[in-house]
Amino acid sequence: GQSLEQPSEVTAVEGAIVQINCTYQTSGFYGLSWYQQHDGGAPTFLSYNGLDGLEETGRFSSFLSRSDSYGYLLLQELQMKDSASYFCAVFLDRGSTLGRLYFGRGTQLTVWP
Amino acid sequence: DTAVSQTPKYLVTQMGNDKSIKCEQNLGHDTMYWYKQDSKKFLKIMFSYNNKELIINETVPNRFSPKSPDKAHLNLHINSLELGDSAVYFCASSQDPGAGNTIYFGEGSWLTVV
Numbered sequence: 622g623q624s625l626e627q628p629s630e631v632t633a634v635e636g637a638i639v640q641i642n643c644t645y646q647t648s649g650f651y652g653l654s655w656y657q658q659h660d661g662g663a664p665t666f667l668s669y670n671g672l673d674g675l676e677e678t679g680r681f682s683s684f685l686s687r688s689d690s691y692g693y694l695l696l697q698e699l700q701m702k703d704s705a706s707y708f709c710a711v712f713l714d715r716g717s718t719l720g721r722l723y724f725g726r727g728t729q730l731t732v733w734p
Numbered sequence: 735d736t737a738v739s740q741t742p743k744y745l746v747t748q749m750g751n752d753k754s755i756k757c758e759q760n761l762g763h764d765t766m767y768w769y770k771q772d773s774k775k776f777l778k779i780m781f782s783y784n785n786k787e788l789i790i791n792e793t794v795p796n797r798f799s800p801k802s803p804d805k806a807h808l809n810l811h812i813n814s815l816e817l818g819d820s821a822v823y824f825c826a827s828s829q830d831p832g833a834g835n836t837i838y839f840g841e842g843s844w845l846t847v848v
Contacts, residue, residue: 726776
């Protein structure tokens with residue numbers, strides 16, 4: 622089976638930097654995605670790491686280390702609107718289980734003024 | 735124009751009833767999904783269709799039956815609803831099932847079984 626671990630809650634103040642970690646144990650790992658979900662809303666795509674290293678998109682960056690089965694999402698210059706749940710999700714090997722994206726249980730980020 | 739739209743947004747029904755949730759995407763994607771999010775926000779894949787063909791069927795009770803009349807639509811029918819079926823059901827789509835392809839979610843259908 623698959624297992625993903627991420628903290629359940631993180632709090633920070635506006636302007637700060639926060640890192641949300643994700644560790645995974647899966648068979649046939651292919652890549653790691655991050656999604657954001659505001660209360661009552663739909664999950665929306667933030668980033669994808671298929672290779673080791675850092676991917677940067679504006680204030681958000683995501684990192685992957687396959688050898689450590691570990692990734693993180695880095696949020697910089699936090700704003701109140703960043704308060705949301707953040708999910709890491711693993712994409713399994715296309716050959717064995719086509720199109721399977723498994724989500725972690727999410728990290729609730731609260732940004733205080 | 736909404737990319738992935740699903741109806742109804744809210745649904746309250748009694749145990750034992752049968753209900754359907756409809757989903758449509760106007761993104762031209764080949765792959766569509768149903769995800770279930772429980773009260774603890776755990777988001778779990780239920781089904782995936784690629785070009786109207788079922789490619790993923792997770793361990794979901796037979797009471798749940800997806801139907802894809804064409805690649806832009808994926809409906810979910812639920813028979814004999816149970817209290818434990820109360821959840822938010824998200825329809826989603828992607829260009830293909832390949833890794834890294836962005837999955838676009840609908841706004842969710844909030845199902846409450848009483």
